[in-house]
Amino acid sequence: MRSTTSSPHRLLRRVSRRSSSAPTRCAAPAPTSDSRRPNDLHDPEHRAVAPRHQRRRAERRRARAAAPLGRPRCRRRRRRRRERAARSGRRHRRRIGQRLDARGRARAPLDDARRVPSLGTEGVPILAVGTGYELLSWGVESADGTVVEGLGILPGRAVPHAGPRVTGDLVIRSPRFGHLVGFENHARDYVQAEASPLGRIVAGEGNGRGSGQEGVVMGWVLGTHLHGPVLAKNPAFADAILVEVASRAGVEYAPGEPAIVVDGYAAEARAAQLAAAGVTLPS
Incomplete structure (x- = not known):
């Protein structure tokens, strides 16, 4: 009787014969000379349809492979660092130039202010109103005690007012320019200038501290609290300044004729303000 069992040697030969004749399910096909990878970026046909970032990566890989010992890469890095440093330096120099230009523009008014004392001594007419009047003094003291140095053209200094802010109509009698009307609005008094006032108070507060005076005059440097505007409401005062400027x-x-028409409007405004302040000027 023929045995159905196989010897171990025969089974091994059978299994090896199967594996050599037919590939298993998990085995990959052997590469041939015509087979190509689906993502082979060296293929010109595939390069046209490959994403851009993949093409760039492939180009960088080829460049790295062709570079001897990475020296060109180091040179490129150094060149990029130098370019970045140059751009940063240009931006830094541009910022510095902008700051210097801004400082120059900020200093220009200060340079003009330094010329004001010499202009005052030369007899150039200067009219300073409100805070400008205070800045022509020796100094301006704020409510917290800080002091801003003035130009020192006019005698006196501005100090904080003891009470609330001074506002209202202001009428003065000036021996040089006649009666002047305007509006005062200031939080500081002007002291130590009793020797050369612009005029005496008719209505209002003026320089304050019970001095009965308003403003300061030094030649043609005129300082006053009179707003209004002071030149529009006092045509004779404006004409006196213009005559001096024209003579220089x-x-x-x-x-001219337009100025005469405007002077009529100013006379009406002066009359209304004097009536509101309860002041009657001598005819």
Whole structure:
């Protein structure tokens, strides 16, 4: 009787014969000379349809492979660092230039302010109103005690007012310019200037501290609290300044027809303000 069992040697030969004749399910096909990877970026046909970032990666890999010992890469890095440093330096220099330009523009008014004392001593007419009047003094003291140094053209200094802010109509009598009207609005008094006031108080507070005076005059440097505007409401005062300016320029000033019409409007405004302040001027 023929035995159905196989010897171990025969079974091994059978299994080896199967594995050599037919590939298993998990075995990969053997590569041939015509087979290509689906993502082979070296293929010109596939390069046209591959994403851009993949093409760039492949180009970088080829460049790295062709570079001897990575030296070109180091040179490129150094060049990029130098370019970044140059751009940063240009931006830094540009910022510095902008700051210097801003400082120059900020200092320009200060340079002009330093010329004001010499202009005052030369007899150039200067009219300072409100805070400008205070800045022409020796100094301006704020409520917290800090002091801002003035230009020192006019005698006196501005100090905080003891009470609330001073506001209201202001009328003064000036021996040089007649009666002047305006509006005062200030939180500081002007002291130590009793020797050369612009005028005496008719209505209002003026320099304050019970001095009965308003403003300071030093030649043609005029300081006052009179707003209003002071030149529009006091045509004779404005004409006196214009006559002096014209004479310094070597020309003669004479009000024209438009100025006469405007002076009529100013006279009406002056009359209304004097009536509101309860002041009657002598005829």
